[in-house]
Amino acid sequence: MSDASLAKPARFRPATEEAPVARWAMIAAAFLGLGILVFAPLIAVFVEALARGVAASLASLATRDAQEAIKLTLTIAAISVPLNAIFGVAAAWFITKFDFRGKAFLITLIDLPFSVSPVVAGLCIVLMFGANSAIGGWLVAQGYPIVFAMPGIILATMFVTFPFVARELIPVMIEQGRAEEEAALTLGASGWRTFWTVTIPNIRWALLYGVLLCNARAMGEFGAVAVVSGKIRGQTATMPTTIEMLYQEYLSVAAFSLAAVLALLALVTLLLKTALEIRHADQLAATHRH
Amino acid sequence: MQIEIDEISKQFGTTAALHPVSLSLPSGALVALLGPSGSGKTTLLRILGGLEFPTSGRVMFDGQDATGLSVQDRRAGFVFQSYALFRHMTVFDNIAYGLNARPRASRPTKAEIARRVSKLLELIQLPDIGARYPSQLSGGQRQRVALARALAIEPRMLLLDEPFGALDAKVRKELRQGLRDIHDTTGLTTVFVTHDQEEAMELADLVVVMSMGRIEQIGKPQDIRARPATPFVREFITA
Ligand SMILES: Nc1ncnc2c1ncn2[C@@H]1O[C@H](COP(=O)(O)OP(=O)(O)OP(=O)(O)O)[C@@H](O)[C@H]1O
Ligand SMILES: [Mg+2]
Numbered sequence: 001m002s003d004a005s006l007a008k009p010a011r012f013r014p015a016t017e018e019a020p021v022a023r024w025a026m027i028a029a030a031f032l033g034l035g036i037l038v039f040a041p042l043i044a045v046f047v048e049a050l051a052r053g054v055a056a057s058l059a060s061l062a063t064r065d066a067q068e069a070i071k072l073t074l075t076i077a078a079i080s081v082p083l084n085a086i087f088g089v090a091a092a093w094f095i096t097k098f099d100f101r102g103k104a105f106l107i108t109l110i111d112l113p114f115s116v117s118p119v120v121a122g123l124c125i126v127l128m129f130g131a132n133s134a135i136g137g138w139l140v141a142q143g144y145p146i147v148f149a150m151p152g153i154i155l156a157t158m159f160v161t162f163p164f165v166a167r168e169l170i171p172v173m174i175e176q177g178r179a180e181e182e183a184a185l186t187l188g189a190s191g192w193r194t195f196w197t198v199t200i201p202n203i204r205w206a207l208l209y210g211v212l213l214c215n216a217r218a219m220g221e222f223g224a225v226a227v228v229s230g231k232i233r234g235q236t237a238t239m240p241t242t243i244e245m246l247y248q249e250y251l252s253v254a255a256f257s258l259a260a261v262l263a264l265l266a267l268v269t270l271l272l273k274t275a276l277e278i279r280h281a282d283q284l285a286a287t288h289r290h
Numbered sequence: 291m292q293i294e295i296d297e298i299s300k301q302f303g304t305t306a307a308l309h310p311v312s313l314s315l316p317s318g319a320l321v322a323l324l325g326p327s328g329s330g331k332t333t334l335l336r337i338l339g340g341l342e343f344p345t346s347g348r349v350m351f352d353g354q355d356a357t358g359l360s361v362q363d364r365r366a367g368f369v370f371q372s373y374a375l376f377r378h379m380t381v382f383d384n385i386a387y388g389l390n391a392r393p394r395a396s397r398p399t400k401a402e403i404a405r406r407v408s409k410l411l412e413l414i415q416l417p418d419i420g421a422r423y424p425s426q427l428s429g430g431q432r433q434r435v436a437l438a439r440a441l442a443i444e445p446r447m448l449l450l451d452e453p454f455g456a457l458d459a460k461v462r463k464e465l466r467q468g469l470r471d472i473h474d475t476t477g478l479t480t481v482f483v484t485h486d487q488e489e490a491m492e493l494a495d496l497v498v499v500m501s502m503g504r505i506e507q508i509g510k511p512q513d514i515r516a517r518p519a520t521p522f523v524r525e526f527i528t529a
Contacts, residue, residue, distance in 0.1 A: 179374035182341055185361045186368040187388035187443055197387075201378045 045263055048256035060254035061261065068234045069242040070261065075150075076238065077218045080157045084218075085211050088165025093199065095166075096173035097181070110166050113159055121159050122227025125152060148230035153238065156224035161214045168210030169203055176202055212273050216266050291352050291446045291479050292317040293338065298347035300333050307333040308503045310347060315496070317352075320473050321481045322490035325500035326526070331483040332371075332451055334500075338481065339449050340364040351446070367440030367478070369450040373432045375424040381435050382407055382420035388443035410438040413472065430461040437472065448473070450482040454489065466493050487527045491515065499523050 018026070049057050060066060095106060113121065129136040129146035139146055146152045180202065184194040200207075222240040229236040231245060239262050246255035293315040300308040308330045315321050323331040336342040338349065340361035348357045356364065376384050385407045389398055398406065411417050414434040424432055433453060440448065453469065454462040470493060473480045484490050490497050491511040499506045499514065499522075507519040518524035 179370050179372055180376055182361075183368065183370060183374040183376070183439075184387065184391070186339055186341070186364075186366060187391055187439070188362045188365070189387070189391040190362065193391055197391075198376060 042263060045256055045259050048252060049260040051256075052253050056253050057257040057260075060251070060257045063254070065233050065237070065242060066254070066258055069237050069239045069258065072150075072153075072237070073219050073239040073262075076153055076157050077215055080154050080161065080218050081211060081215045084158055084161055084214055085165050085207070087162065088169060088210060088214075089200075089203075089207065091166045092169035092173055092203075093195075095170060097178055107170065110163055110170075113162050118156075118160050118221065118223030119227055122156050122224035125155050125159070125224070125228050129155070147228055148232065148236060150236070152228040153225050153236065156228045157218050157221050160221050160224050161217045164214035164217060165207065165210035168206045168213070172203055172206040208273070208276065212269050216269050219262065219265055293447065293479060293481075294348075294350035294353075295334075295338075296348040296350065298334070298337060298344045298349065300330070300337065300342065301345040306503055308337075308344075311503075311505045313498060313505060313508065315479060315481065317479055318477050319479055319495050320470070320493065321479075321496045321498060322494035323481060323483045323498050323500060324485065324487060324490040324526075325506075326485055328502075329500040330503040331485075331500055335449050335451055335481060335483050338447075339366040339368045341368070365443060365446045367443060367445030367448045369433075369436045369440050369448070369453055371451040371455055373424075373436040375432055375436060375439070377424050379423075380420065381411075381416075381422050381424070381427070384424070384435060385410055385439045385442050387439065406442065410442055413441070413475075414438045414468070429457050430465060433457065433465060434468065437469070441472070441476070445478065448476075448478045448480040450480070452483050452485070454484070454486075462489070469493065487529070491527070499526065501526075 017023070061070075091106075091110060095103060126147050127133060129139065129152060131137055131140050131145070131147065136146060144151070146155065180198050181194050184198045185191070189197065220240060221238075222244070225238055226241050226244070229238065229241060231237045231241045233242070233245070237245065239258055243255050243258050243262070246252075246258065293313075295311060295313040295315075297310040297312055298308060299306065299310045311330075311334070323334060325331050333342060337344050340359060340363075344357065348355055350356060351359075351364075376387065379387070382404075386403050389403045389406065392398075407420065408417070411420060414437060416431060416434060419427065419431065419435075424435070427435065437450075437453075450469075454465055457465065466489065469480075469482070482494075491514075494511060496508065497511055497514055498508050501522050507514055507523045509517075509519075514523065514527060518527060
């Protein structure tokens with residue numbers, strides 16, 4: 001099609017390609033949307049954080065409350081993301097490799113956390129495990145409070161981020177079917193060996209995406225955590241809830257500095273994903289059939 | 291290995307995929323399961339391979355009851371309709387998979403595995419493709435790799451589900467001869483599924499004609515041609 005002797009090469013463009021004007025209009029719209037909705041606010045966060053200079057910003061991050069909030073958020077993510085990865089793989093495996101009644105219902109159930117407001121989810125956890133409930137009262141008596149403590153925050157975070165891994169895996173696993181697993185079994189491999197040598201390698205990219213999304217959301221969760229944590233500074237206040245409190249108190253440098261750290265953590269996650277993609281580009285191409 | 295199918299039936303919920311069928315396959319035979327879509331060929335083959343369990347009836351290998359034998363213990367070389375090659379492994383690792391999966395005590399050494407894999411690659415006449423991924427192979431090459439992978443476990447029988455289904459006519463003819471040659475050199479009892487009557491008649495020693503979960507006729511190709519047992523068989527083999 002790029003033959004220079006053709007008088008009007010544009011007439012021979014592929015059927016799926018738009019006219020140049022339409023193409024440029026769409027690209028411009030995409031960048032404009034991205035700029036207004038994503039980049040501008042992100043830059044604004046960093047500008048506000050540095051409004052009184054780097055030193056003031058760093059000093060606000062060095063306070064005990066800020067340090068504890070960062071530590072807590074990282075701990076919550078470090079616990080809830082691996083657990084949700086395991087539950088997500090188990091759920092997706094069960095749903096896609098077996099036939100049973102009520103499968104469609106189970107898939108809907110996995111999506112439930114997406115459709116329930118996080119605040120409502122947080123309230124449910126308070127009702128179930130709060131000091132006034134039967135279970136909660138007993139646990140408090142044993143010295144293991146759930147609400148206004150780390151276990152509650154983990155429960156809330158896990159509830160909100162549960163769908164990410166399973167949602168990412170189910171379509172991939174349905175598309176791949178069971179034939180490769182069956183082939184491994186006929187070749188003498190045990191179910192366990194088949195799972196680790198065939199199932200997991202086949203879903204590793206989807207799994208990675210799911211885990212990264214889950215991680216980003218786990219670190220950023222506000223609503224459910226705000227309800228169950230009680231937002232006790234230096235104890236149960238996470239990064240998002242601390243940011244909100246600082247902002248309400250007009251401590252804008254401190255609020256935006258912490259917000260900038262949260263945004264940077266998300267960017268690191270994204271960069272990690274991109275780096276992995278570039279590094280394994282050949283494998284990615286090879287594992288996609290046709 | 292001699293295979294005996296004794297009054298096997300298979301029910302999927304309310305649909306009967308197989309009505310009780312009985313069949314005796316002599317050791318070393320090359321057998322075609324022939325029939326239209328939905329006649330129960332794949333179901334019967336999967337029951338032989340241990341991927342599906344019958345609702346009733348028994349399977350006997352060399353006179354021994356194998357009905358409850360697990361898929362791993364059957365040692366059936368199975369070639370799937372879509373080949374089911376491990377897409378994230380090279381051709382070499384695909385073929386070596388069954389040997390690597392053996393318990394440590396009976397697992398060959400690395401060098402021995404490499405030797406066997408290259409021998410199998412020669413057998414399928416693709417000696418130089420060990421380092422490639424399945425996505426980098428043609429359909430016919432994938433089919434032959436799937437066959438080599440099944441042969442690597444030193445199977446007791448060979449089961450193939452529509453082995454030439456997705457290939458063009460010329461490649462089909464070549465691979466047909468390839469399967470015949472491999473069958474003749476290994477001497478394995480081989481069962482393949484097809485809905486192509488010409489393929490069944492040309493390749494098999496014994497043809498089993500199936501329809502709607504029943505066996506319509508069992509016989510040598512020339513006998514089925516000369517004396518179709520039912521109107522269905524007559525119509526199917528002249529179609
Ligand atoms: N897992 C299953 N669940 C429910 N029904 C099934 C299942 N597998 C097969 N069947 C049904 O059993 C019958 C026989 O299927 P089978 O796959 O054995 O046919 P086939 O002869 O291999 O057909 P084809 O030539 O189309 O592959 C069909 O009616 C099919 O719908
Ligand atoms: Mg079939």
